[in-house]
Amino acid sequence: MLEIGGIKAIDLAKKYGTPLCVYDENRLRGRLKEFKDNFRCDEFDTDVIYASKAFNCKAMIRLIDEYDCCLDVVSGGELYTAVKAGYDCSKVFFHGNNKTPAEIQMALQNGVGTIVVDNAMEADELIRQISGTDYKVNVYLRINPGIEAHTHKYIVTAHVDSKFGFSLLDEEEIIETVQKLNQTEGITVEGLHAHIGSQIFDQQAFVEEIRKMFAFASKLKEVYGIDVCGINLGGGFAALYTDEDKPIPVPQVCETILSTCREENEKAGGFIKRILIEPGRSIVAEAGYNLYTIGYIKKTPNKLYAFADGGMADNIRPALYQAKYDAVIAGKEDQPAYADYTIAGKCCESGDILIQSIALPEVKTGDILAMKTTGAYGYSMASHYNKLPLPAVVFAKDGEDREVIARESYDHLISLEK
Numbered sequence: 001m002l003e004i005g006g007i008k009a010i011d012l013a014k015k016y017g018t019p020l021c022v023y024d025e026n027r028l029r030g031r032l033k034e035f036k037d038n039f040r041c042d043e044f045d046t047d048v049i050y051a052s053k054a055f056n057c058k059a060m061i062r063l064i065d066e067y068d069c070c071l072d073v074v075s076g077g078e079l080y081t082a083v084k085a086g087y088d089c090s091k092v093f094f095h096g097n098n099k100t101p102a103e104i105q106m107a108l109q110n111g112v113g114t115i116v117v118d119n120a121m122e123a124d125e126l127i128r129q130i131s132g133t134d135y136k137v138n139v140y141l142r143i144n145p146g147i148e149a150h151t152h153k154y155i156v157t158a159h160v161d162s163k164f165g166f167s168l169l170d171e172e173e174i175i176e177t178v179q180k181l182n183q184t185e186g187i188t189v190e191g192l193h194a195h196i197g198s199q200i201f202d203q204q205a206f207v208e209e210i211r212k213m214f215a216f217a218s219k220l221k222e223v224y225g226i227d228v229c230g231i232n233l234g235g236g237f238a239a240l241y242t243d244e245d246k247p248i249p250v251p252q253v254c255e256t257i258l259s260t261c262r263e264e265n266e267k268a269g270g271f272i273k274r275i276l277i278e279p280g281r282s283i284v285a286e287a288g289y290n291l292y293t294i295g296y297i298k299k300t301p302n303k304l305y306a307f308a309d310g311g312m313a314d315n316i317r318p319a320l321y322q323a324k325y326d327a328v329i330a331g332k333e334d335q336p337a338y339a340d341y342t343i344a345g346k347c348c349e350s351g352d353i354l355i356q357s358i359a360l361p362e363v364k365t366g367d368i369l370a371m372k373t374t375g376a377y378g379y380s381m382a383s384h385y386n387k388l389p390l391p392a393v394v395f396a397k398d399g400e401d402r403e404v405i406a407r408e409s410y411d412h413l414i415s416l417e418k
């Protein structure tokens with residue numbers, strides 16, 4: 001009998017309705033603690049920065065605060081949520097390739113500690129806004145190190161056309177930008193940042209990234225006399241969606257990263273003092289479940305469909321990039337498989353298939369389907385397609401549940417319409 005945070009999934013579905021996003025709060029806490037405990041060493045100041053775009057809401061940000069993690073935001077909206085959660089903005093890292101002038105202003109006014117500058121024009125805008133004020137901000141420069149890693153493969157290329165960051169091949173622009181920033185009162189260029197991809201299973205990708213980043217930081221120092229003391233390696237740590245996935249255990253990937261950093265720092269003369277990582281998915285994905293009520297069952301010549309009362313509006317990942325998920329019928333976990341089902345959503349797109357094929361016990365109308373590992377990029381990517389209201393989000397812990405985001409009503413849906 002599937003329980004989440006000590007509560008039967010069926011009872012949660014009954015209490016809050018479906019579709020419903022549920023987080024096992026102790027698993028969120030466990031993962032945060034695991035990162036905090038393992039990503040530390042004597043040689044460096046280390047920080048774990050939660051990439052909040054994976055799941056950003058006030059309750060989540062308060063947890064981040066409780067575990068003394070820093071916070072990565074990529075928009076005014078994510079920053080606003082952090083401010084409203086009472087989060088200390090000096091621990092915020094503001095990312096994004098096209099932060100608007102208004103967002104930069106908002107960051108400065110709220111005391112955001114670090115802005116990750118993505119391109120030369122953004123640097124100019126930041127300089128323009130900070131000049132003649134008392135604001136102070138640290139800057140990391142986003143570098144495109146020419147490594148792209150997604151799932152099992154990573155490629156080392158001279159990929160110069162990314163929309164993100166300064167290409168390592170464009171040294172002149174980097175030097176010019178860093179010098180301009182450092183000459184501006186209130187701005188300190190603390191370090192370099194890179195983020196090479198997501199759902200990365202091969203830790204060698206991080207090793208390559210670290211080597212490139214340290215090599216470049218050394219070059220900045222030796223050739224150009226530019227001192228940076230921090231390196232932010234980004235996120236991309238994998239989560240387990242189905243049994244095919246073999247994520248690198250957190251202690252192991254932390255150890256690999258830190259030991260590689262130590263080696264490279266030694267070679268470089270030890271001038272790097274601070275190492276940062278930005279996990280998003282790996283903190284929230286596995287703690288999350290999406291609960292759906294099964295509606296109609298339909299048999300076609302080649303498929304047996306079970307229809308869910310949500311779909312691509314609350315989880316676009318299967319439609320967007322063929323993401324695979326595992327699921328159970330709550331209360332029927334012990335029953336033998338009856339058939340392979342295709343779990344389809346209710347949206348008006350043939351591509352709205354949540355699971356292409358999964359062996360399940362006999363599925364009946366009214367059953368509760370629990371999809372696993374839906375905690376990252378699910379609710380945060382949700383849309384109102386077909387004018388479906390967004391689901392509620394519930395945290396469950398030690399037999400108690402609390403709603404952290406209420407379900408939208410039809411009135412919410414049209415509340416801004418004139």
Ligand SMILES: *Cc1c(COP(=O)(O)O)cnc(C)c1O
Binds near residue numbers: 054095280
């Ligand atoms: C998305 C993102 C992350 C987090 O990626 P995950 O795959 O969720 O770990 C970290 N840093 C930056 C800059 C990002 O854009």
